[in-house]
Amino acid sequence: xTTSNAPAKGGxxxxxxxxxxxxxxxxxxxxxxxxxxxxxxxxGMRNLDSWGLYITMFMFFVGLSAGGLIISSIPRAFxxxxxxxxxxxxxxxxxxxxxxxxxxxxxxxxQPFRVWELFVYSNLSSPLMWDIIVLMTYxxxxxxxxxxxxxxxxxxxxxxxxxxxxxxxxxxxxxxHTVTAWIFGLQASxxxxxxxxxxxxxxxxxxxxxxxxxxxxxxxxxKVGYLELDQRHLVKLAKMLGAFCMVDLYFFGxxxxxxxxxxxxxxxxxxxxxxxxxxPFFWTExxxxxxxxxxxxxxxxxxxxxxxxxxxxxxxxxxxxxxxxLVGGFQIPNVDMPxxxxxxxxxxxxxxxxxxxxxxxxxxxxxxxxxxxxxxxALGALLLLVGIKKLPxxxxxx
Amino acid sequence: xARYGMTIDTKRCVGCNxxxxxxxxxxxxxxxxxxxxxxxxxxxxxxxxxxxFPNGKMRYVTLSCQHCENPACTKVCPVGATYKDPETGVVRxxxxxxxxxxxxxxxxxYTGVRSFNWEEPAYALEYAVGDxxxxxxxxxxxxxxTFCYQRTSQGKTPACMDLCxxxxxxxxxxxxxxxxxxxxxxxxxxxxxxxxxxxxxxVYYLV
Ligand code: SF4
Numbered sequence: 223x224t225t226s227n228a229p230a231k232g233g234x235x236x237x238x239x240x241x242x243x244x245x246x247x248x249x250x251x252x253x254x255x256x257x258x259x260x261x262x263x264x265x266g267m268r269n270l271d272s273w274g275l276y277i278t279m280f281m282f283f284v285g286l287s288a289g290g291l292i293i294s295s296i297p298r299a300f301x302x303x304x305x306x307x308x309x310x311x312x313x314x315x316x317x318x319x320x321x322x323x324x325x326x327x328x329x330x331x332x333q334p335f336r337v338w339e340l341f342v343y344s345n346l347s348s349p350l351m352w353d354i355i356v357l358m359t360y361x362x363x364x365x366x367x368x369x370x371x372x373x374x375x376x377x378x379x380x381x382x383x384x385x386x387x388x389x390x391x392x393x394x395x396x397x398x399h400t401v402t403a404w405i406f407g408l409q410a411s412x413x414x415x416x417x418x419x420x421x422x423x424x425x426x427x428x429x430x431x432x433x434x435x436x437x438x439x440x441x442x443x444x445k446v447g448y449l450e451l452d453q454r455h456l457v458k459l460a461k462m463l464g465a466f467c468m469v470d471l472y473f474f475g476x477x478x479x480x481x482x483x484x485x486x487x488x489x490x491x492x493x494x495x496x497x498x499x500x501x502p503f504f505w506t507e508x509x510x511x512x513x514x515x516x517x518x519x520x521x522x523x524x525x526x527x528x529x530x531x532x533x534x535x536x537x538x539x540x541x542x543x544x545x546x547x548l549v550g551g552f553q554i555p556n557v558d559m560p561x562x563x564x565x566x567x568x569x570x571x572x573x574x575x576x577x578x579x580x581x582x583x584x585x586x587x588x589x590x591x592x593x594x595x596x597x598x599x600a601l602g603a604l605l606l607l608v609g610i611k612k613l614p615x616x617x618x619x620x
Numbered sequence: 621x622a623r624y625g626m627t628i629d630t631k632r633c634v635g636c637n638x639x640x641x642x643x644x645x646x647x648x649x650x651x652x653x654x655x656x657x658x659x660x661x662x663x664x665x666x667x668x669x670x671x672x673f674p675n676g677k678m679r680y681v682t683l684s685c686q687h688c689e690n691p692a693c694t695k696v697c698p699v700g701a702t703y704k705d706p707e708t709g710v711v712r713x714x715x716x717x718x719x720x721x722x723x724x725x726x727x728x729x730y731t732g733v734r735s736f737n738w739e740e741p742a743y744a745l746e747y748a749v750g751d752x753x754x755x756x757x758x759x760x761x762x763x764x765x766t767f768c769y770q771r772t773s774q775g776k777t778p779a780c781m782d783l784c785x786x787x788x789x790x791x792x793x794x795x796x797x798x799x800x801x802x803x804x805x806x807x808x809x810x811x812x813x814x815x816x817x818x819x820x821x822x823v824y825y826l827v
């Protein structure tokens with residue numbers, strides 16, 4: 223019992239990975255400093271497309287953080303058989319993804335040193351404020367949940383208490399995704415965003431990419447001998463992934479039909495997605511999700527390698543969905559009459575006219591943004607790896 | 621208690637951009653920033669007529685903050701840096717408070733009326749111009765038209781209205797039935813931009 227709970231010593235590869243992640247993190251912070259001193263004009267964002275890669279990645283990582291927590295808390299909350307003791311690794315993955323998500327909000331802010339104002343001048347009617355509150359709660363709760371799981375294994379916390387915490391964590395996880403959706407969904411000004419379905423849809427997308435991430439992490443950890451896991455548990459996860467993919471596609475279908483059917487301005491939105499500049503993202507998303515589901519549902523295809531492919535496809539598909547949602551929101555301006563443009567108006571302002579500026583994708587990130595993004599993801603990877611090395615996350619022996 | 625609003629007579633507007641410049645100078649706007657712009661209805665580029673000769677048609681729509689009665693921006697600002705002034709109904713912006721999250725820009729349906737200082741503000745001239753007490757611009761915060769709060773709070777009228785050679789703009793208290801704006805709204809037919817967004821703008825376009 224105690225020996226199995228001891229931290230993994232980790233091989234040389236793990237140490238190298240930790241160093242690489244640390245270096246990339248430092249590089250990312252340096253680039254962020256460049257962004258702050260030289261100005262955000264160095265990003266691709268402009269007045270008419272005022273959010274970009276950072277907020278896209280924020281949405282994406284909030285989604286990724288779901289999987290681990292939900293997968294480990296559902297069985298416990300409903301008193302079902304757990305998934306082979308992977309819940310500690312899964313929750314740790316969630317915690318790391320949440321930290322990354324918060325990091326993306328911070329680098330997107332023009333005045334990060336005023337972040338304290340959020341807690342002093344909180345405007346409680348702002349969905350962004352709600353999200354900050356639930357995100358913080360979620361992070362703290364995930365840590366408490368992980369700690370309680372460890373204490374319960376040592377017999378210090380009762381199973382009932384653990385079950386109560388897991389129910390609260392589950393509710394909170396669903397709230398995090400819904401509230402993140404509301405940052406966009408409550409804004410009537412962008413037709414693509416303004417749909418009641420956005421909340422549930424964010425939850426389903428979060429389940430897709432979160433489960434996929436857990437599958438990838440678990441297969442990798444099993445491969446390197448960090449944990450043992452019965453194949454039937456993996457099959458269970460794969461079936462869940464397939465089901466989540468189907469729900470996500472179903473929601474997408476419902477939303478497209480509702481937007482497009484009346485044929486008004488909603489049809490323009492649908493056209494922009496299906497045939498317009500964002501079509502590559504749209505189709506990658508649809509095809510990727512469908513393929514992932516197919517692999518998960520066909521028993522003969524559920525080999526380990528194939529499952530990793532399915533998971534990666536699902537993750538890429540959801541990333542495409544995030545890009546499409548964010549950029550798509552800005553792709554159709556409400557007031558599209560021509561006017562004089564400056565270097566701050568819109569990313570492609572050199573194109574000369576509004577119509578030309580919107581011909582391709584209205585926003586595309588610069589190398590600086592990509593660099594900062596890599597840095598923040600590296601920070602998450604660093605946390606994940608250090609956790610695997612130092613924390614007792616291995617499954618307890620039965 | 622007042623509710624300041626503006627009427628813009630599209631029949632009088634000649635699209636000269638004097639308001640754009642007046643605004644720029646009086647508020648000492650940084651390079652590349654415009655709080656009010658002149659949009660061309662029809663046509664593919666600014667100042668091009670729509671249609672085919674001899675049936676060409678050209679109409680201008682000046683666009684700046686609409687100082688909505690039900691603003692989308694103030695609701696979503698997490699720190700209350702943009703807020704509705706209770707005395708005047710003007711949507712104001714506190715540069716010292718703004719954290720630069722750009723939530724308000726995403727929420728505002730009037731494309732491009734809010735602008736962000738994407739870098740340290742730079743100016744064409746070495747010295748500040750316009751109203752001496754116009755708030756100083758800051759890097760990485762959002763700003764926009766304030767109905768020239770520094771002027772109107774001293775009993776003056778907004779700069780764009782003052783300089784308009786066509787006298788297309790009028791400004792005043794919408795709650796006072798004897799004000800010029802109220803009279804114009806009562807006697808003329810008007811349009812409001814994106815009325816179906818439910819923002820209830822305080823800017824009226826007389827048609
Ligand atoms: S950018 Fe500034 S004014 Fe706009 S919502 Fe954020 S904090 Fe408020």
